[in-house]
Amino acid sequence: MTTILVTGGTGRLGRDTVPVLRARGADVRVLSRQPSTAPDRRTGDLATGAGLNAALAGVDTVVHLAAGRDQPGETRHLVDAAAGAGVAHLVFISIIGIDEIPLAYYREKLAAERLITAGEVAWTVFRTTQFHQLVAGLFAAQRWSPLLLAPAISIQPIDTRAVGAHLADLALDRPQGRAPELGGPEVLDGRRLAELYRANRGGHRPIVRLSMPGRTFAGYAAGHHLAPGSRAGGRTFEAFLADETVAGR
Numbered sequence: 001m002t003t004i005l006v007t008g009g010t011g012r013l014g015r016d017t018v019p020v021l022r023a024r025g026a027d028v029r030v031l032s033r034q035p036s037t038a039p040d041r042r043t044g045d046l047a048t049g050a051g052l053n054a055a056l057a058g059v060d061t062v063v064h065l066a067a068g069r070d071q072p073g074e075t076r077h078l079v080d081a082a083a084g085a086g087v088a089h090l091v092f093i094s095i096i097g098i099d100e101i102p103l104a105y106y107r108e109k110l111a112a113e114r115l116i117t118a119g120e121v122a123w124t125v126f127r128t129t130q131f132h133q134l135v136a137g138l139f140a141a142q143r144w145s146p147l148l149l150a151p152a153i154s155i156q157p158i159d160t161r162a163v164g165a166h167l168a169d170l171a172l173d174r175p176q177g178r179a180p181e182l183g184g185p186e187v188l189d190g191r192r193l194a195e196l197y198r199a200n201r202g203g204h205r206p207i208v209r210l211s212m213p214g215r216t217f218a219g220y221a222a223g224h225h226l227a228p229g230s231r232a233g234g235r236t237f238e239a240f241l242a243d244e245t246v247a248g249r
Contacts, residue, residue: 003027003058004171005042007078008065012133013093016164017063024168031055031066049077056085063091063171064116067109075112083120089175091167092116094127096181096227101219122175128163129156129183129227132240139197145205150194152211153220156227157193158184162234183227185236193237200241 004021008014009030021028029042036043044051046066056062062082068074075092082090094113098106116123135157142148163182170179188196194207211217219225235243 001025001027002060002172003029004061004063005029005031005056005059006063006065007031007046008067011065012131013160013163013167014065016160017065017167020164020168021063021171024172026168026172029055029059044081046074046077049081052077052081053085056081056087059085059087061089061091061171062087062121063093063167065093065167071108072111072115075115079115079119079121087121089124089171090116090119090121091124091126091171093163093167094125095225096127096129096183097219097225098127100222100224101216103216103219117177124170124173124176124179126167126170126179127181128232129158129225131160131163132157132184132235132237133160135193135237136197136241136244139194139201148194148198148205148207149210150190150207151220152190152209153217154187154189154223154226155193156183156187156225156231157237157240158182158232159234159240162232166232180230181227182230182232185231185234187226187228188237196238196241200238200245 004026006014006018006028009018018028018030028040030040031044032041033045042055044055047068064078094109098110113125116125135155139148166182191207191209
């Protein structure tokens with residue numbers, strides 16, 4: 001039986017990954033900063049490195065989903081501790097386009113990638129497009145606005161359930177280095193995404209196209225964050241919104 005430690009296992013993506021790993025027969029442990037009596041929890045702090053050596057004892061594979069305030073620092077602590085513990089495989093979730101789009105969060109993610117690829121533990125880096133939750137959040141943040149601003153770019157949102165299933169495949173396989181990238185089932189422009197969100201949430205706010213100056217927006221406009229030739233199955237953005245509404249979220 002493969003023993004897997006998941007960082008960020010209680011987050012949205014973690015909640016869609018951990019059950020799949022367990023269903024496939026893995027012994028899954030979830031890293032937590034706070035002590036817990038739950039039998040599957042292991043205590044360790046990525047920010048300081050405290051407790052990681054003990055949390056990684058007996059672990060075969062690490063699935064690194066956590067993304068805190070200092071991703072490079074946290075990843076460095078994890079990589080060093082995993083090497084010391086004899087971990088055989090480190091799987092890292094990343095984002096398509098981080099080496100082309102100069103967003104601050106992307107720079108940190110890229111720095112974390114580089115620490116993993118330069119480390120002593122065999123690795124798999126898996127890049128995807130933006131999650132449905134992120135795209136919905138862009139519109140939800142405008143709830144008090146009389147307008148609904150739609151970015152003047154295309155987006156290829158992906159279902160975290162599909163990402164979780166793919167992560168489980170990678171974690172239970174041999175290290176692959178850079179795994180093939182994966183995007184959502186549809187590439188939609190910002191206005192269409194806004195229309196779907198408005199139709200689901202109700203209301204008649206005018207949708208206004210938003211374009212911004214600068215290299216970051218230009219990187220998105222150029223499509224560096226997309227993978228049109230590699231589309232996942234799973235829910236479309238419209239289906240995701242419908243499911244979230246039924247669930248009362």
